[in-house]
Amino acid sequence: xxxxxxxxxxxxxxxxxxxxxxxxxxxxxxxxxxxxxxxxxxxxxxxxxxxxxxxxxxxxxxxxxxxxxxxxxxxxxxxxxxxxxxxxxxxxxxxxxxxxxxxxxxxxxxxxxxxxxxxxxxxxxxxxxxxxxxxxxxxxxxxxxxxxxxxxxxxxxxxxxxxxxxxxxxxxxxxxxxxxxxxxxxxxxxxxxxxxxxxxxxxxxxxxxxxxxxxxxxxxxxxxxxxxxxxxxxxxxxxxxxxxxxxxxxxxxxxxxxxxxxxxxxxxxxxxxxxxxxxxxxxxxxxxxxxxxxxxxxxxxxxxxxxxxxxxxxxxxxxxxxxxxxxxxxxxxxxxxxxxxxxxxxxxxxxxxxxxxxxxxxxxxxxxxxxxxxxxxxxxxxxxxxxxxx
Ligand SMILES: [Mg+2]
Numbered sequence: 001x002x003x004x005x006x007x008x009x010x011x012x013x014x015x016x017x018x019x020x021x022x023x024x025x026x027x028x029x030x031x032x033x034x035x036x037x038x039x040x041x042x043x044x045x046x047x048x049x050x051x052x053x054x055x056x057x058x059x060x061x062x063x064x065x066x067x068x069x070x071x072x073x074x075x076x077x078x079x080x081x082x083x084x085x086x087x088x089x090x091x092x093x094x095x096x097x098x099x100x101x102x103x104x105x106x107x108x109x110x111x112x113x114x115x116x117x118x119x120x121x122x123x124x125x126x127x128x129x130x131x132x133x134x135x136x137x138x139x140x141x142x143x144x145x146x147x148x149x150x151x152x153x154x155x156x157x158x159x160x161x162x163x164x165x166x167x168x169x170x171x172x173x174x175x176x177x178x179x180x181x182x183x184x185x186x187x188x189x190x191x192x193x194x195x196x197x198x199x200x201x202x203x204x205x206x207x208x209x210x211x212x213x214x215x216x217x218x219x220x221x222x223x224x225x226x227x228x229x230x231x232x233x234x235x236x237x238x239x240x241x242x243x244x245x246x247x248x249x250x251x252x253x254x255x256x257x258x259x260x261x262x263x264x265x266x267x268x269x270x271x272x273x274x275x276x277x278x279x280x281x282x283x284x285x286x287x288x289x290x291x292x293x294x295x296x297x298x299x300x301x302x303x304x305x306x307x308x309x310x311x312x313x314x315x316x317x318x319x320x321x322x323x324x325x326x327x328x329x330x331x332x333x334x335x336x337x338x339x340x341x342x343x344x345x346x347x348x349x350x351x352x353x354x355x356x357x358x359x360x361x362x363x364x365x366x367x368x369x370x371x372x373x374x375x376x377x378x379x380x381x382x383x384x385x386x387x388x389x390x
Contacts, residue, residue, distance in 0.1 A: 059309070189224075
């Protein structure tokens with residue numbers, strides 16, 4: 001066989017519907033709203049080679065697609081198994097940018113390699129586990145009769161506990177009132193009892209550092225497992241979080257909003273976080289994200305993988321120093337989770353009720369990512385895209 005080469009890459013933009021979902025106070029957070037529909041937009045990337053083996057992945061957004069446009073032609077003719085070389089070439093070429101455009105293509109190349117070697121990505125990375133413990137990660141609070149009060153969160157936490165979840169994470173309100181956030185922390189702990197792991201992620205909505213201190217102290221009192229991205233520095237100030245760690249006892253989980261290996265390591269080394277966030281889609285694919293997981297391991301810390309999906313499952317199955325799979329964003333009144341499950345042609349699904357009685361989900365042993373995408377659905381809802389090579 002002649003040398004394996006990438007001959008063509010297709011990227012298709014498509015939309016999907018989310019039912020009973022609206023937007024909150026300033027039009028950004030998705031929240032429960034009965035009878036309202038929202039359209040989401042995402043992308044499928046598919047890599048073709050001269051010997052017929054392919055790789056594909058659904059993920060990314062318009063800024064990452066725009067970045068991909070800047071380096072897609074470089075990939076044509078390259079050996080798709082040289083993921084480390086490709087990572088380093090693109091990283092240098094994209095040094096002015098956050099490099100989120102690398103996520104989808106790197107994941108495609110791992111999917112392709114798995115299909116070629118006939119093994120799952122978690123096997124290629126080195127297996128650690130086959131069962132993934134999940135936490136229920138809520139939608140943001142709403143004012144529409146869903147998660148609209150501390151009591152509503154408390155009832156939902158009990159429902160999740162009864163389903164088998166060992167952990168529950170509150171995403172609070174966008175238009176928050178600090179007393180209400182604190183009351184929610186207390187009410188949820190009181191409702192579920194002492195055993196359930198509880199987390200709070202204000203997703204950077206809290207206006208001031210001192211309000212973050214107050215919220216952190218409430219988490220201390222309620223015995224929360226972690227506090228994540230509390231305030232409006234948007235999770236990126238090493239100094240601010242180092243100071244916060246000196247004052248509150250609850251472990252901080254940061255680094256969801258900084259990109260790449262070196263910045264994660266600097267954040268850890270400066271003492272600005274207890275737990276490290278990583279996302280294969282955001283942090284340069286499996287190639288970039290596994291470097292971050294290993295760096296955290298070297299510091300004696302854990303990484304927690306952001307958001308659900310087949311790539312997250314494959315990665316988590318191959319890492320020791322991680323605890324939970326994030327079943328996000330769940331809500332008591334709407335079954336849909338973020339990206340529609342319509343994109344799968346097989347039985348792959350992320351939703352509130354897919355866990356087993358022990359609170360776990362599994363990981364596919366099929367080659368690559370181990371999922372079949374529903375190309376009929378994707379092409380029926382296609383809104384744009386581009387083909388590179390031929
Ligand atoms: Mg978060």
